Amino acid sequence: MDACCGPPDPTRYDAVFDERFARHVARRYGAKGPTTVERRLLEFVVDSGIDGASVLEIGGRVGELQFELLARGAARTVNLELSHEYEAEAERLIAAAGVDGLVARTVRIDLALQPGSAPGRTSSS
Template structure:
């Protein structure tokens, strides 16, 4: 899963209404065209110069609070893998990254090699766990940073993540405000004008938490991180 370039409003508190189904990417190519090699290089440069972003640091802090020694991590849409590298430095044993854009791979490989963590990282491209959760092994912690807003069906995505998490799920999302909804309208309009199939979404925050609760996770950790909100949920 990629990092979001756009956000979209929804029409009701129960459902996110952003675009028709025909406008949602059905293949990895729908993400490749937006989350491209240039975007990946920009993320890598920023990380190397300044370290984790605020939302990333909050995700890292939550995962670290659980105790990372020997833990396995599955990150859905981890991009260049910066969160994974930070968690490995803090004691995680192995990380697996899932991506629907293949454009991150060269930069991700370079960063892992520079950090000396190649053997501790597995990267898989083209696997959509919302469609096929059985294609990926379970992990102690599942991370979705700035990812749920890139996917039309938050229920299926978070349900699959919960099924694969032995201990915890942590995800970030844009708060549902007038500002984010207005920005979403503009950003998605820009995607249409440039003939991109990618769309972003502002899903109902409590509804997302309710999905995890339905699967036995208590979301007691909630923090704001800049323009993002981070939710950490532990299996109860």
């Protein structure tokens, strides 16, 4: 990727996808569940067969789709995320959903800048 988009520093996403935005996403999901677009995606994936599947989501924010897929039969999920700011809300929702051990999150990975590598912190809850 050329220099037009800034230096290859994954922490720059924390300013855009910040803690306030993460709280908003988590509150909205807690109050209303999946968005219309998320419900359509869930319907498609579930109809295609999700029972026992391992799911990879890139850019899963606080994990809304992952929680829904686990509730519908997925065995485990992995999320690759740019911003570390989602993690506190994600951990809170993981605990509330009782899916400890079924969700793995890797943060501060930018596949566009570092294809084939997985820098950052990995946590399995």
